[in-house]
Every structure is written in structure tokens, then in C-alpha cells.
Amino acid sequence: MKNSLATRWGIIGVGLAIGVLAPLLQFWGNPGNMGVCVACFERDIAGAVGLHRADVVQYMRPEIIGFVLGSLLAALAAKDFRPRAGSAPIVRFLLGAFAMIGALIFLGCPWRALLRLAGGDLNAVLGLAGLIGGIWIGTLFLRGGFTLGRSQQAPAAVGLILPLVMAFFLALLFIFPAQEGQPVSGVLFYSLKGPGAQHAPLVLALGAGLIIGGLAQRSRFCTMGAFRDLLLFRQTHLLGGVLALLVAALVVNLALGQFRLGFEGQPVAHALHFWNFAGMVLAGLAFALAGGCPGRQLFMAGEGDGDSAVFVLGMIVGAAFAHNFGLASSPKGLGPHGLEAWLLGMAFCLFIGLAMRKKA
Amino acid sequence: MAETVDARGLSCPQPVLDALAAMKRLGSGTIEVLVDTEASKENVSRAAAGSGWRVENVAENSGEYRLTISKS
Numbered sequence: 381m382k383n384s385l386a387t388r389w390g391i392i393g394v395g396l397a398i399g400v401l402a403p404l405l406q407f408w409g410n411p412g413n414m415g416v417c418v419a420c421f422e423r424d425i426a427g428a429v430g431l432h433r434a435d436v437v438q439y440m441r442p443e444i445i446g447f448v449l450g451s452l453l454a455a456l457a458a459k460d461f462r463p464r465a466g467s468a469p470i471v472r473f474l475l476g477a478f479a480m481i482g483a484l485i486f487l488g489c490p491w492r493a494l495l496r497l498a499g500g501d502l503n504a505v506l507g508l509a510g511l512i513g514g515i516w517i518g519t520l521f522l523r524g525g526f527t528l529g530r531s532q533q534a535p536a537a538v539g540l541i542l543p544l545v546m547a548f549f550l551a552l553l554f555i556f557p558a559q560e561g562q563p564v565s566g567v568l569f570y571s572l573k574g575p576g577a578q579h580a581p582l583v584l585a586l587g588a589g590l591i592i593g594g595l596a597q598r599s600r601f602c603t604m605g606a607f608r609d610l611l612l613f614r615q616t617h618l619l620g621g622v623l624a625l626l627v628a629a630l631v632v633n634l635a636l637g638q639f640r641l642g643f644e645g646q647p648v649a650h651a652l653h654f655w656n657f658a659g660m661v662l663a664g665l666a667f668a669l670a671g672g673c674p675g676r677q678l679f680m681a682g683e684g685d686g687d688s689a690v691f692v693l694g695m696i697v698g699a700a701f702a703h704n705f706g707l708a709s710s711p712k713g714l715g716p717h718g719l720e721a722w723l724l725g726m727a728f729c730l731f732i733g734l735a736m737r738k739k740a
Numbered sequence: 741m742a743e744t745v746d747a748r749g750l751s752c753p754q755p756v757l758d759a760l761a762a763m764k765r766l767g768s769g770t771i772e773v774l775v776d777t778e779a780s781k782e783n784v785s786r787a788a789a790g791s792g793w794r795v796e797n798v799a800e801n802s803g804e805y806r807l808t809i810s811k812s
Contacts (some may be wrong), residue, residue, distance in 0.1 A: 386782050460778050462803060467751060522757060530749030533776070533803065558781070600779045605752060612753060617786060671751035687751075 383458070385598040388620055396600040399628025401588045402495055405443070407636050408465070408580035412647025413499040416443055416592070417631075418674035419480055419489035419663075420648075422692070423699035423708075424576050425549065428568050430592045431700035434708075435563065438572025440553045442582050446589015447596070447675065448546040451682025454594035465686030467531040471732055472670055472687050475702065476694025478725035479666035479674065484699065484708035485659030485718050486510070487649055491605035492666070496624065496649065498629035502547050503649050503656050510660030517634050517661070518668025519612045519638065521733035526669065528736060531687055533728035539684025542692060542729035553582065566717030597679045604664065604673035653660050662722055665729045742770040742786040746779060748804060756779040756787045761790045763791055763811070770796075 384390050384581050402415030414420055420437075427438030439575035456462040486507045493511060504716060563572055571577040579585065595601070599621065606618040632691045633639040643651045652655070667673050672680060677695075680688035703709040707721035715721075716726030745762050747755035759773050771793075773784050785795045788809045797808040 383778070408802055457776075462777055464776070467749065522753065527754060531751075532749060599784070602752075605744070608753065611791075613756065613787065615787070615790065635761065669755070 383598060386600060388617060391411070391599045391601060391621040392624045394595045394601050395624030396425050396628045397595055398592055398601070399498070399625035400632055401592060402491075402625075403498070403629050403632040403636060403638055405580045405585065405588055406638060409578055410465045410580050410585075411578040412638075413496040413501055413573040414488070414492055414575065414648060415495055416588075417488050417492035417495070418444070418447075418678065419483035419695065419699070420487075420492060422480070422695050423484065423703070425639075426696045426699040427576060427703070428570070429565075430569055430606065431696070433569075433575075434698070434703040435569075436571050437576045437703070438569040438571045438641055439576045439579055440549055440568055441449070441579070442550070442553065442586035443589035443592075444678065445546045445578040446586045447593040447678040448543055448682040449550075450590035450593020450598035451679040452543045453590070455683035458598065460597075461535050461536075461684050462541065463684040463686070464531040465534045467540050467687045467735070468528040469687055469690040470719025471528060471736070472691045473694035474695075474728060475666045475670045475732070476691040477698030478728055479670070480664045480698030481702050481707050481721050481725055482514075482662030482664075482666060484702045485664065485714070485722060486656050487709055489663065490660075491673070491675055493646040494603065494626050496646070498626055498635050499646075500639045501646040501649055502641065502643045503646060503651055503653070505629045506653050506656035508662045510657035511604075512611075513657070514661040514666075515604060515607045515668045516611055516734070517665050519608060521669065522612065527731055527738045528561065528669070528671075531685070534686060536684075538686045541686065541725070542681040542689035543618045554629040557575075593679060593682060596675060597683055598713035599678070600674050601603040601679075604667040605676065608668055648711060650709055650711055652709075652713060655657040655709065655714050655718070658722060662725045662729065665733075666725070667732060670731060742772045745771060745773045747784070748776040749772050750780075752779070752783070756783050757764070759809075760787055763809075764789070768811045770808065773807040773809065774804060774808065776804045777810045781807065792810055799800065
């Protein structure tokens with residue numbers, strides 16, 4: 381069967397769809413320039429289950445659940461569900477953790493960097509430049525023979541674990557819904573103020589997540605791969621999707637009055653130029669070494685990739701570390717231990733990039 | 741005997757890197773590329789076409805694909 385979403389126009393269409401849905405999610409209640417942010421939302425999930433207690437970023441984000449389950453459904457429908465695992469899971473776990481820490485120094489993953497730019501936040505220019513810089517370092521390692529090794533075909537159960545975890549999270553959301561003015565409902569934490577308290581209605585958030593998950597699984601949409609393929613192969617296929625997202629989000633933001641140009645006073649952002657750049661260098665490098673942006677890792681986990689699932693869990697645990705130990709930035713500025721965490725993350729990524737090379 | 745690139749189980753973008761390396765090394769002829777995800781199949785096909793190689797055949801066997809690409 382021909383996969384029309386994996387064509388040039390297919391991926392541009394998917395980018396347009398995401399670029400329309402994300403600002404709409406903001407319009408429906410998600411935080412500013414955060415219609416979809418994989419890093420922020422996984423961080424909110426870490427808070428919702430109490431892995432960290434930063435009370436402004438705790439919410440079981442249905443978009444993330446939808447990404448994984450939408451991808452699973454699309455993969456099953458297209459007979460593209462391929463359970464596999466076994467490619468350096470411990471390395472992928474830590475790459476996920478440090479990717480998250482880098483993203484939380486910037487305050488957003490590549491998806492949010494695009495949405496911030498589409499909302500007029502010029503700090504995102506530094507973030508995107510850092511992202512491209514980090515990916516460029518990654519391409520040097522890839523050219524030098526870097527590999528995380530082969531995965532193996534695995535029983536279906538392996539590929540179903542993360543989708544089942546997400547289905548369980550969804551069940552928790554229904555069993556323990558938000559209670560007016562209460563920070564805890566059963567086993568789930570809910571923010572009463574801050575970005576964690578801002579969210580679109582559950583049905584809309586879950587629906588948008590499922591749609592994006594399905595479309596992205598079929599089209600292989602990847603914000604990191606877009607720049608990697610350009611740098612590595614001079615190929616613009618994936619870039620078409622990313623640019624379509626940016627243009628669509630810009631148009632929808634203008635139409636909805638959500639566009640405001642400048643560096644200062646942007647929603648959930650700081651204007652430390654160096655750290656906006658450097659945070660995303662770390663994130664971009666970690667994503668490049670792991671073979672996909674945080675969204676793509678969720679979509680691959682949905683289609684059965686147990687190694688991507690480990691990367692996702694690494695990101696969630698990394699978010700908990702980031703907020704428990706003062707590594708994450710806030711609109712007030714860099715976290716008290718952001719510098720040390722960044723140095724450690726860069727050292728780890730450079731070590732892995734140099735140490736894991738296939739024998740010539 | 742065609743050269744074979746075994747890219748099964750490798751993460752993005754290694755199947756494409758390995759296939760392109762083989763295309764560059766041989767210059768012309770026939771190469772068989774083994775992959776085990778649909779995404780890798782699409783990516784290798786796209787890279788081959790972009791480098792002036794023709795995808796002659798894609799054979800599927802229990803979740804794996806054998807791509808035959810050639811250039812005269």
C-alpha cells in the first residue's frame with residue numbers, strides 16, 4: 381500500500397495540520413506558545429504522578445497520551461506495528477534525561493521552539509540556532525561512525541508496554557479528575573496556578589493528540605530529523621513539514637490575536653540569550669544521537685519501538701531531576717544548578733558520541 | 741553478485757548513511773539493502789532516487805524488506 385503521508389506533500393500537509401492544531405490548543409486553554417510541547421508536557425506528567433513537586437507544572441497532559449495511542453492505532457491500521465528493542469537502552473535513557481534537562485534550560489523542546497517563534501517570541505531564534513548547532517555536532521559523530529547498535533525484533537508485549545502505560549495514565553485522569561481548588565485528586569497532582577493549571581478541555585487535548593499521533597506516525601514527522609537530514613544529506617523532505625508547521629502556526633496565531641513580537645515578557649520564557657542557545661545545543665545533540673526529536677520518540681514508541689519508550693521514560697525522569705535539583709530554568713532565569721547539569725549533559729553526549737563507534 | 745548492505749535494526753539515519761556509502765563506493769551496479777522498518781524502506785528509497793539510483797524491487801519477508809537498487 382502506498383503511504384501518501386510519507387510523500388513531500390504528505391508531510392507538508394501534516395506540518396500544516398499540527399501548525400493549526402497547536403495554536404488552537406492554546407486558544408482552548410493551553411499555556412502561551414505551548415499548544416504542544418513534548419518536553420514541557422512530559423515534565424507536567426512527571427509532576428502529575430508526583431515524581432517532582434514543582435506545584436506550577438503538574439498535570440497529566442492528554443496530548444502526550446494521544447501522541448502514543450494515536451501512533452499505535454495508525455501503526456496497527458497500516459500493519460506497521462513492529463515490536464523491537466535492544467539498542468543500548470541505558471544510553472538512550474540518559475540521552476532522554478539530558479535532552480529533557482537541555483530543553484528545560486531553554487524552556488521548550490524543538491516543537492515549542494517553533495511555536496514560540498510562530499508566536500513572536502524572538503528568544504526562540506536563539507533556541508533554534510542552538511538546536512541546529514547541537515544537531516550539527518551530532519552529524520559529525522554520525523559521519524564518524526557513531527552507532528547505538530542494532531535493535532532486535534521483540535514480542536508484541538515489548539512494543540505495547542509504553543502504550544499500555546499511557547492508557548493507564550488516561551484511566552487515572554478519568555478516575556481522579558481535577559477537583560476545583562484542590563491540588564491533589566487521588567494519586568494525581570494538579571497545579572492550581574502556573575502553566576500546569578492552564579490546559580485545553582480533556583476531549584479536545586486528547587483528540588488533537590490522537591490526530592497528531594496518527595498523522596505523524598504515518599508521515600515520520602520529526603523536528604530534529606528535518607535539520608539533521610539537511611545538514612547530513614542536503615535533503616529537505618522532513619524540513620518541509622517543519623516549515624509548514626511554522627507558517628501555519630504563525631497564520632493561526634495572527635488570526636487569533638496570539639502573536640506578540642519581542643524578547644521580553646514572553647509567556648513561559650526567559651531572555652538569557654546564551655542559555656537559550658546552549659540549552660538547545662544539549663537537547664539537539666541528545667536528540668540527534670538518539671535518532672529522533674521528542675515527538676518522534678513518542679510516535680516510534682507507539683509503533684512498537686521499546687528503545688524509544690526507554691528514551692521517553694528517560695525524559696520523564698530527567699524532568700523530575702530537573703525540578704527536584706534546581707536544574708530547570710524558569711521565567712526568572714537559570715536554575716541554581718543549571719550550569720553544572722548542562723556541563724554534565726554535554727560531557728555525557730560527547731563521551732557517547734566518541735565512544736560508541738562501529739569498528740571500521 | 742550484488743553488494744548487500746544489512747541495515748536491519750539500525751536507528752535513523754544509519755540505514756541511509758550506510759546505503760549512500762555503498763552507492764558512493766560502487767558508483768554504479770546493483771546493491772541490495774536490508775531494512776526492517778517501513779520508515780527505513782522509505783528513507784533509503786528516497787535517498788537512492790535522490791542520488792540517481794533506481795529502486796528496482798522491494799521484497800517483503802516476515803517484516804523485513806530487501807530493496808534492490810541499481811545504477812547503470
